[in-house]
Amino acid sequence: MHKIFWQFTLIFSSLAFGNAIVSIFRLPLSGSIVGMLLLFLSLLSGIIQIEWVEKAANVHLQHMTLLFIPPVIGALVYFHHIHMKIWKLGVVIAGSSLCIIVITGYSVELYEKLKRRLKQ
Amino acid sequence: MIENMLISTGITVFAYLIGLKIFQAANRNVWLNPLYTVTVFLFIFLPFLHLDYKTYENGSGLFSILMQTAIVSLAIPLYKQWPLIKKNFKKIGTGIFIGGAAGVGSTLSLATLFGIKKDIMASLLPKAATLPVALSASGSLGGVPALTVLFVLTSALFSFICGPKVLEWLNIKSKAAKGLAMGASAQALGASKCLQWGEEEGAMSAIAMTTTAIIVSSLIPFYMLFS
Incomplete structure (x- = not known):
């Protein structure tokens, strides 16, 4: 200890x-x-x-x-105070998450393909 | 003040230990993660304990200090993964840098498009980083940390659920690409998924999680310079 x-x-x-x-x-x-x-x-x-x-x-x-845990509880309490359309936030979150997945995935795969081609 | 701190800390730790026991007894079912069970439990029962949320939050200062030492502790997994990072430095760097920039860029443009207010924007921007890093970045941007928590968790959960399907549709097969994409978007949740796929995917997603945090937190000061 x-x-x-x-x-x-x-x-x-x-x-x-x-x-x-x-x-x-x-x-x-x-x-x-x-x-x-x-x-x-x-x-x-x-x-x-x-x-x-x-x-x-x-x-x-x-x-x-x-x-x-404490910040999440803070978030739950704060949530009542957001005066805006929740769906907009949802679209931003979903859209940018998809962006990260697709672009990271593609760029890494593209990098690997280019490297393989250069080796041949 | 000290009394508040003892009560808040005590209740949280006690509830967490019980939540952890339940989680372990249920074979680590994702939905019984202590983060969900304990939070919901405390949210419902704090009023019964005659403790209002404000007092509880004021007393939880110890946890925000521990959050910072948790970020420092990330040096240990980073050090252990270093040989693998060094071997694939360019590949990881390219993927994470482009992906991280795309994340910050798409958040910025979508939020501007919807006319989202400045303080909420500041809470949204660092959401691709792991929670402790996102929290401190949000604070220095002038965001609302409580909102950042919500954004980080929902985007991680969304990526955790949709990520594997998206990668399948796009026909991305490379282990490194899958691991990095999941780690960069869903952080710890993504890493847990990737570990089920295989060792390389798991290691890559853990690396993506730490490096995304570093890149996001170093991109944000630039945003502050220009805004």
């Missing part, structure tokens, strides 16, 4: 570093993304060993659902 606590402290420190970098350099990114990149680079360069953070990160990611 205390091992997970120390591992979590390391993850939290990455977040704190990320936040500090964002506010010092006034980056338009969020501190957590910068923190993630910092931790990722530290892992790649070997400054931090994967065993030092793996356990806490796995537990954390496994139970990520727990963290979504």
